[in-house]
Amino acid sequence: MDDRADLADLPLLPTTVVGSYPVPEWMERLKTEYFRGRMSAVQLQDVHEMAIKAALRDQELAGIDIVSDGELRRDNDLDYFLARIPGIEIPHTAKDFYFDYYDTRVRAPLPEPGDAAPLGLADDFAFTATQTDRPIKFSFTGPFSLARRVRNEAYPDRRDLVLAIARILNAEARALAARGARMLQIDEPFLAGYPQEVETAVEAINIVTAGVDVTWGLHVCYGNRYARPSWEGHYDFLFPAVLETTVDQLVLEFARTGYGDLEVVAKHGWDRRLGVGVVDVKSGRVETPEEVAARIRGALDLLAPDQLVINPDCGLRNLTGEVARAKLAAMVAGTAQVRRELTGRPMDDPGPDDLARLTPGLPEGAAR
């Protein structure tokens, strides 16, 4: 593996999350209050920062090696970004429910970003970095998915809109790297719905990553909005195009769909890192460490140990906090089992008492 220092310093089979973390019902109410104009942005920011601290703490307690801010500042996977891009118009900025999508449109070509990073993602990262000593993965939605829901009245070809957004995200990535970000992940939740456009997506991804010397991940799943898949299919559509991306790691969904697609990844000669989804985020049933370990072993039949990163299928947003914590704990424990088998060394993994401490409210058998 040709890892950058941050990833190379991590243990074998590093554990991480894909990005989002559960949003409690009380926080949904507060977010909705904001989008109905009944709460100030300052108060909402305070809520977000408290929640991010708690999400980081949960991940640390679970033993996750690479943590995230849980994407808790975001209303959904698109609008947080689109609303900040100069030139994207949003006729109605109020929402009935914070998670709803805006109707967005672009009526003139987007201004080139220059040195500006208007989305403010670097500030988001910087706050997170002050709250944890662990390596941080910072994720953002990719240009292909962001462009999908924008009504395009500016570009004769939607591809040009995708590439324009990619240039803006590249400016954000540069700002993120300048503030110390070392692991960035591009999420493309809409790509599986438009497999025939994968070349455009790859072209745009390479624009986002250009000149930004961090560890890059690319997450492609079948959608996770409201804990439902938006598409069905197989990952073969990614290949061979995805081999042309400049990313260091693919982060894919397997636990819900099955591990048949691992053969697709291996068959096409993917020799970089692979983030293997070992926890189904669309089900509240908590996997056992043994299940997780078995899934990792299955991946090791096809890929080398130093290729694998262990993560859930997708973001944990739609799970309850209780279930998410239990799933992360099981993921860490299952990973530790396999690490032991690979290295022959005892690892600092959670035992039954630790699992019980992390999942106090879950009934016996649900979490373990």
Place this chain on the structure above:
Amino acid sequence: MLVDFRPHTRLRGDGRVDLATSLLPVVEALAEADVDLAKVRVVSDWVQYRENFREVVDLRPILHSVPAAAGVPVSLGVREDDLEVAVDVRRSQDAPLKELTAALLRGAPERIVLEDWGRGSRSCIWDFNALYWSALELWEKATGRGYEQALPGGESDARNIDAARELILGLFSVWDRLAESNALPDELYVVELGVGNGGQAKVFLDVFRELDLAHGRGYYRRLRYLMCDYSQHVLDLARETVADHLAHVSSFALDATRPATALGFLQYKVFLVYVSNVYDNLPTDEVAQLGGRTYCVETRAYLPAAAAEGIAAAAGATPAELPGLVHKLLRLGPALLPEAAPAHFPDVDSAVDFWRRTWSALRLEERYVPLPGLDAYTIVPATGRDGLTTLSGELLRPLLESGADLRMHVNNGALASFVDSLMLLHPFGTLVCHDLFVTDVNGYRTHFRGPGKYDGSVVNWVNGPLLAHVGRRHGFDVTYEPFRHRSGGNIVTMTAQTRD
């Protein structure tokens, strides 16, 4: 005193309601009674069901505190009434309203109470409802008419050929697009919940085969039609109805509120879930927002004393023995009741007669009990299947806080069924439902929406805005439109499709 006259449209036109005879006598009786008039609500409804669970005048206590709400702050400025007086305007003009009201205000009338107070969805009226469907044959034999004849128009809208054609062409369109991108599964699943006698299934399958022949893509060969019903007996009859298509049909006996318990293997695989006249017939609670406070409507089934005496006499029993006999009936059904209580029911016919007379006389007392918090009220508990389907009372908030006082259905059973069914749908799947939907929350402020009795079953309108709200929270756009293939009815078509 607050007077809420809901059926205001009946104050105009031919046959208009006369307030002087339909409402004022109630107010006069209140004025003469020992009640705090500042804490009384008078509510007038037009109860359109000839058979229902109400008297012309009912009193509904409004409780201020319950142990579960102890210590929960009550907002400043809420109006805490003591009593609601409910009047059925349709019957009020021919009744001695003042005397009836005064008698109720003087003290509780003699009644044979059949159960304890509880949420509406837990009332024994739902056991009666279940009994009706499971012993339908005996009921039909006694009444001399089939249940479809009890429906408005005498036929289920589910059998409408034009409606079926529209649905099927919609499916073909989706499948054609998926086939173009090589994403069409080998097996194409359609689920029907509440299959009844199989009439809808037969229409659907006949039309499907005919349209597929013209379309030429071989979809009929790949079609898997799953008929689901509460009763295996009904399913057997339905299979006979669709005998011509049996190679494509499977049947499942299941609880409509939990379709995924039997069909979990089809998660995200079903292209169409079709539901006709099922949701209105599933257990429901009612909640109310009165004067700024939220209440659960608790109910208690009873038999009026006079009716109870007649029923008891016919069964050779005392009125006090009726609760025991009723619960025996609900547990065993009329076919086995003669064996369990031969002294009272010498044969099945007498047991069916007891069943029908009891059902006809059955009434519901109501009272309002404050909810300690919407999040503490569970609409649908988690199934444990995926752990994600718990529906909390928070979902009611936008509707309850939509303005003036409101009393509405929660449709717990329908919501459970709806959400469970959504989990079955393919990303490009659709749920289509024909039923009695209230499509605007204001519809609850102007019309009585049940419960009523349809033959031996319970009927309630379904809270459309609530289903739409819950659908949105699960990623679905839910739309309503009047059933387009028959004019003049109340049936509404609900369509749920993945949003975004």
